[in-house]
Amino acid sequence: MSRRYSGQTAEDRTADRRARLIDFGVEVVGTQGVSALGVRSVCRAAGLSQKFFYESFADTDVLLHAVYRAALARLEEAVAPAVASGDLYAVFEAAARLMEADPRICRILLVEPVADARLRGYVRETIPAIATAALGDRIVGSPDDPGVRMRFSALFGAIISLFVEWTEGSLGTDRDAFATHLTAVVTQLMSGVSSDGTGRPQQLAHRR
Amino acid sequence: MSRRYSGQTAEDRTADRRARLIDFGVEVVGTQGVSALGVRSVCRAAGLSQKFFYESFADTDVLLHAVYRAALARLEEAVAPAVASGDLYAVFEAAARLMEADPRICRILLVEPVADARLRGYVRETIPAIATAALGDRIVGSPDDPGVRMRFSALFGAIISLFVEWTEGSLGTDRDAFATHLTAVVTQLMSGVSSDGTGRPQQLAHRR
DNA sequence: TGTACATCAGTGAACGCGCGTTCACTGATGTAC
DNA sequence: TGTACATCAGTGAACGCGCGTTCACTGATGTAC
Numbered sequence: 310m311s312r313r314y315s316g317q318t319a320e321d322r323t324a325d326r327r328a329r330l331i332d333f334g335v336e337v338v339g340t341q342g343v344s345a346l347g348v349r350s351v352c353r354a355a356g357l358s359q360k361f362f363y364e365s366f367a368d369t370d371v372l373l374h375a376v377y378r379a380a381l382a383r384l385e386e387a388v389a390p391a392v393a394s395g396d397l398y399a400v401f402e403a404a405a406r407l408m409e410a411d412p413r414i415c416r417i418l419l420v421e422p423v424a425d426a427r428l429r430g431y432v433r434e435t436i437p438a439i440a441t442a443a444l445g446d447r448i449v450g451s452p453d454d455p456g457v458r459m460r461f462s463a464l465f466g467a468i469i470s471l472f473v474e475w476t477e478g479s480l481g482t483d484r485d486a487f488a489t490h491l492t493a494v495v496t497q498l499m500s501g502v503s504s505d506g507t508g509r510p511q512q513l514a515h516r517r
Numbered sequence: 518m519s520r521r522y523s524g525q526t527a528e529d530r531t532a533d534r535r536a537r538l539i540d541f542g543v544e545v546v547g548t549q550g551v552s553a554l555g556v557r558s559v560c561r562a563a564g565l566s567q568k569f570f571y572e573s574f575a576d577t578d579v580l581l582h583a584v585y586r587a588a589l590a591r592l593e594e595a596v597a598p599a600v601a602s603g604d605l606y607a608v609f610e611a612a613a614r615l616m617e618a619d620p621r622i623c624r625i626l627l628v629e630p631v632a633d634a635r636l637r638g639y640v641r642e643t644i645p646a647i648a649t650a651a652l653g654d655r656i657v658g659s660p661d662d663p664g665v666r667m668r669f670s671a672l673f674g675a676i677i678s679l680f681v682e683w684t685e686g687s688l689g690t691d692r693d694a695f696a697t698h699l700t701a702v703v704t705q706l707m708s709g710v711s712s713d714g715t716g717r718p719q720q721l722a723h724r725r
Numbered sequence: 726t727g728t729a730c731a732t733c734a735g736t737g738a739a740c741g742c743g744c745g746t747t748c749a750c751t752g753a754t755g756t757a758c
Numbered sequence: 759t760g761t762a763c764a765t766c767a768g769t770g771a772a773c774g775c776g777c778g779t780t781c782a783c784t785g786a787t788g789t790a791c
Contacts, residue, residue, distance in 0.1 A: 314754060314767065322767085342632055344552050348745055358769055363746075423631040424550055455689035459698045462682045463675035467706070470674020471667060480670065481663035490667045497705045498675070522734065522787060530734085556778055566736060571779075 327365040329355045334376040339413020343425045346373060370427060377431045380417040383407065385439065392442050397495065400443045401488040408476045409484070415476040419469050440465075447499050464498040535573040537563045542584040547621020551633045554581060578635060585639045588625040591615065593647065600650050605703065608651045609696040616684045617692070623684040627677050648673075655707050672706040 333355040348362045366372045387407040391399035408415040422428035450457035541562040556570045574580045595615040599607035616623040630636035658665035
């Protein structure tokens with residue numbers, strides 16, 4: 310155990326500073342975007358000397374990864390009960406509540422990854438697992454089939470767009486209507502209008 | 518008329534250089550993104566002295582606007598006949614053909630605006646007009662109604678996502694299937710599942 | 726036609742700035758006696 | 759308990775770089791005689 314300074318070990322203070330840098334990384338990326346995340350900018354925001362950046366992170370890529378994971382953890386935490394219950398409406402409701410309360414999460418998880426290759430990589434590593442958990446038995450077909458891929462592409466695009474506009478406040482304030490619309494969109498887009506033209510309609514029950 | 522140098526007037530050469538800067542601006546933004554567009558980088562790409570940047574543009578914002586307009590002009594040109602004929606399938610088919618041939622257009626018009634405030638502003642100024650022309654009578658309801666806004670948000674998100682993945686090549690190579698899927702998505706998402714729960718289904722004919 | 730000159734096109738260096746990264750130094754804290 | 763010292767935490771300056779922007783200068787071109 311190292312010598313204590315002002316009641317904290319060196320490890321404690323390092324951990325505090327690390328958490329602080331991630332917090333302000335979330336703030337910077339969540340409000341100004343990925344391009345504003347720099348060693349100096351985040352240290353300035355956190356009120357720490359630049360030295361302490363390198364104490365916890367090799368470069369801004371590593372911090373960005375930590376920022377992404379922090380934002381994702383917030384989302385997972387928020388939707389966990391709903392995912393466990395298998396209620397898609399509740400998942401959307403919980404996510405909408407979170408993003409309403411903290412729009413930075415929306416920007417970090419949904420907006421910035423579109424144009425940033427690093428964040429896109431993190432999304433590809435993490436979102437499929439969450440999506441399968443949330444969508445559950447609604448998923449049918451092989452991911453190699455272009456028709457299936459198109460359905461998913463349209464679905465994710467629609468969901469992302471809805472959440473982004475919801476977070477901006479341009480879709481009104483009725484969270485119930487919003488979550489209901491989202492579940493309806495899932496039903497509409499997952500029902501089979503297959504690309505090969507056979508168009509077997511496999512309408513799924515619209516929960517709640 | 519100004520004195521001629523090597524067979525061109527000063528105005529001719531200025532216009533050439535301006536066009537050249539826009540071309541390479543399209544290249545830079547279309548392949549590396551908005552953040553890579555700088556005075557020096559675009560001049561380097563175009564093989565011109567930095568002086569000539571300021572000859573045509575006050576700053577990179579002005580060039581970015583020109584780059585956006587150039588990309589949009591390419592799209593408008595490509596879809597114009599289809600829009601005139603009112604055939605939505607043909608509009609999607611022509612757009613898919615263009616973005617397949619020049620993925621930079623997709624990045625400039627669809628990807629980069631998501632995270633860049635300036636490009637988003639240009640999109641808001643220009644896309645509604647094109648969308649109403651292309652979608653025509655498929656549009657119903659007041660833009661103030663959150664239900665209508667949600668429908669459009671979902672629709673645009675789905676269309677954008679599909680085009681982006683199509684351009685990346687991850688949806689296969691069957692352009693007919695792609696355009697068919699897009700028209701089907703429009704039909705699905707514009708059919709009324711209104712947010713107030715009344716859910717009047719106003720199924721529209723799927724053209725072609 | 727030939728030459729000397731005026732004009733203008735284009736080059737590249739210069740300036741100040743913020744960046745990522747490193748490190749010498751100050752001063753605060755705990756420890757030994 | 760009190761003091762002198764060793765250790766370590768944290769500050770801020772320094773370096774080299776690329777940026778946006780400006781401008782002095784070189785040398786190419788057309789023109790006047």
